[in-house]
Amino acid sequence: MLIKKTTLTALLSSVMFTAGMSSVVAEQETVGDFTRGAKAWSQNCIRCHNVRDPKELRDDQWITTTFHMRIRAGLTGQEVRDIIAFLQQSN
């Protein structure tokens, strides 16, 4: 019973958190910025691994790779769009 309550509380908190976050992003940008992307790329990749050359992958492969890293590294959606813009334009 205690576990059920704990699980329910966690899920409820998550939903409330989601709702709260949704209101924050009402006016989010939808395009990436090359300059911000270059900075985010150089500052975030090194948290875990060596920096990868933009020419290592095709443009479309950078999209999936960067979304994968959004999950792994806790990047924001805007950081992802910026990094993709940087990688594709440098490719």
Added chain:
Amino acid sequence: MNTQYFRFSVLACALGLASISSTYAATDIEKLQAEVDELKQKVEQAAEWKKPKTLIHLAGFADVGYTDADNSPSTFNLGTFAPIFHYQFSDLVMLEGELEFEINATGATSVSIDYLTVDIFVNDYMAFVGGKFLSPLGQFRQNLHPSWINKVASAPAGFGHDQAAPNAEVGIMLRGGFPLGGNSANYAIYVGNGPFLEWDAADGEVHAIETPGIGTDVDGKKVVGGRFGYYIPDTTFEFGLSYASGKASLKDGSTYEEGRDYDVTGVDFTYRPGNFDIRGEFIKQEYGTLATSTYDTAGGIWEAWYVQAAYKFLPSKWEAVVRYGEYDTPHASQDVEQWVAGVNYLFASNVIGKVNYEFNDNPNAGQTANDRVLLQLAYGF
């Protein structure tokens, strides 16, 4: 007469040439047009690769190696082949799956699912993750274990499979990042099936806290946990705090006992000044007592920590690394105090050759030398 014949001949030739020239020009233009059309089609097809709604990508890593240990014969080994499949629909959903292929001592190949999740990008600051995922507690298991990332050929003591650091979970998770105080925060919160306690009947003890990411929660006891990280980009410093709590049941064959308290606490950091890469982590798993247990009424603690420093000798491709760690369990025979020193050569940012010397001591069990030489070639693709 001759003059007339000559004029007629010239006129006939001129008309003939004009006709041939006209025919040739028309054919040439048609051919050119066909080539342009073909090129246009190719360009359009090429553009389709850049932004289709569905993307498929195969990534992953692999490594091969050689081990020469004090107490066992030297051996070449095929470490890991771990392809990662990415299927993405627009910026809404991604399916991620990592398989792990390994060859055992008899030459047989084993395959396991390291993780398999469906991720829904809820908004810019949150993603919903469902399935089997690498434990978000700490850093090593979820982000540093791939051999092309790990700067040492082995995992830190206590951070291998089913040791002190939780390996994987089956459940649901919310994770993401957001700006905080001019820097970046990241988080992961999950509910999962949790671990079980593996009973070793021969030794009459709980052998390990097993955290492979169990697909069926036989005891119905869930674990809730997560990690909060705070990253200061200008100083390249990040620290993280991890915590999880729930119930875990002792498993003896197919028999499960009543659940007992289970908790995980952890702290980790990363710091990247200049050519240095410095990181460290502490993790502790513990389970509580159970007075009614017919196996073992006592609780147990598995804990481990390490610190690691690496330095790149730029602009060369050489890198030096040193790591120290300790692993402490309820069983003296499992405990380790470990030093590793190594030299790496970066063939590319994702291709790394490693030469390590690992010092393993276990003063708790009276062992002072179980050292190993490790060679490894790792490729992240």
